[in-house]
Amino acid sequence: MNILELQNISKTYSIKTGFAQKTDFYAVQNINFSLQKGMCLGIVGESGCGKSTLAKMIVGLLNPNSGKILYKEQNISSFLFQPNAIQMVFQDPFSSLNPRQCIGKSISEPLLLTKQFSKKEVKEKTLAMLQEVGLNQEHFHRFPHEFSGGQRQRIAIARAIITKPELLICDEPVSALDASHQSQILNLLLDLKEKYQLSYVFISHNLQVVSFMCDEIAVMYAGEIIEQASKSELFQNPKHPYTKALISSAPQIGKKENTTPLQGEPPRLTAIHTACSFASRCPYVMEICKQQKPQKKQEKQHSISCHLYQ
Numbered sequence: 001m002n003i004l005e006l007q008n009i010s011k012t013y014s015i016k017t018g019f020a021q022k023t024d025f026y027a028v029q030n031i032n033f034s035l036q037k038g039m040c041l042g043i044v045g046e047s048g049c050g051k052s053t054l055a056k057m058i059v060g061l062l063n064p065n066s067g068k069i070l071y072k073e074q075n076i077s078s079f080l081f082q083p084n085a086i087q088m089v090f091q092d093p094f095s096s097l098n099p100r101q102c103i104g105k106s107i108s109e110p111l112l113l114t115k116q117f118s119k120k121e122v123k124e125k126t127l128a129m130l131q132e133v134g135l136n137q138e139h140f141h142r143f144p145h146e147f148s149g150g151q152r153q154r155i156a157i158a159r160a161i162i163t164k165p166e167l168l169i170c171d172e173p174v175s176a177l178d179a180s181h182q183s184q185i186l187n188l189l190l191d192l193k194e195k196y197q198l199s200y201v202f203i204s205h206n207l208q209v210v211s212f213m214c215d216e217i218a219v220m221y222a223g224e225i226i227e228q229a230s231k232s233e234l235f236q237n238p239k240h241p242y243t244k245a246l247i248s249s250a251p252q253i254g255k256k257e258n259t260t261p262l263q264g265e266p267p268r269l270t271a272i273h274t275a276c277s278f279a280s281r282c283p284y285v286m287e288i289c290k291q292q293k294p295q296k297k298q299e300k301q302h303s304i305s306c307h308l309y310q
């Protein structure tokens with residue numbers, strides 16, 4: 001069974017563009033994907049491509065303008081938020097924690113919301129969770145500012161999984177950390193996924209991080225998924241020019257001098273695409289690319305939207 005399914009999800013934002021004038025920008029356009037239980041889907045793309053907007057819609061922090069988000073075949077807009085269903089880990093653990101609340105209270109809050117446990121049980125579960133994420137029980141009464149960035153992300157993860165959710169949305173969970181803390185947090189997330197049979201939507205601009213964590217990868221550009229495949233297929237056989245550019249611009253150990261930076265900026269879209277949104281940056285652009293939006297083509301488990309493959 002799919003634990004999560006997105007059907008034709010779109011989201012626009014109104015932005016002031018002049019005196020008494022507002023313009024609608026598409027953050028996300030017609031997103032479709034599904035996630036099976038126990039799997040990790042990576043969503044990768046440059047900043048501003050709509051990844052975080054998508055994450056916020058899945059956890060209910062934003063409403064889509066159109067489309068459906070199904071959690072276990074149920075529309076998430078039609079059921080009351082359940083702390084043991086979907087939880088989120090944010091990019092910046094410091095701003096996701098209350099600076100005036102000791103971390104024990106912050107971690108136990110979602111558990112109290114379930115109203116299933118006594119105060120004694122909540123405290124016991126919180127102390128156990130501190131150990132589970134690599135902290136000490138003595139940390140219970142300390143405050144967020146007393147911890148390092150890596151420790152704060154451990155606290156945020158403890159808070160997210162204390163209710164044993166089935167689906168965790170991780171929005172750039174390691175991008176604010178240094179390299180050594182990044183690998184520790186990624187390994188912790190993998191261990192927890194295995195132990196609790198969690199399913200992840202893992203959002204990152206970093207291809208290396210996504211390839212370490214994910215079973216399947218969706219590449220986003222200007223609010224759309226332009227290519228999606230299993231991790232091995234995407235890295236061995238990338239097809240879309242944007243995916244190829246992302247892979248060749250990603251630093252690799254020992255090969256940093258060989259990377260090719262991606263030139264230009266993604267467009268901000270004020271209407272549904274009528275052409276390929278990558279056309280202004282694409283080295284293979286053809287006349288048809290500026291006139292017609294490429295349709296999504298599915299070949300086995302590999303989908304791609306590009307006129308080169310139509």
Ligand code: SF4
Pocket residue numbers: 240241242276277278279280282283284285286289294305306307308
């Ligand atoms: Fe490049 Fe055309 Fe493919 Fe767009 S549709 S990525 S412009 S070749």
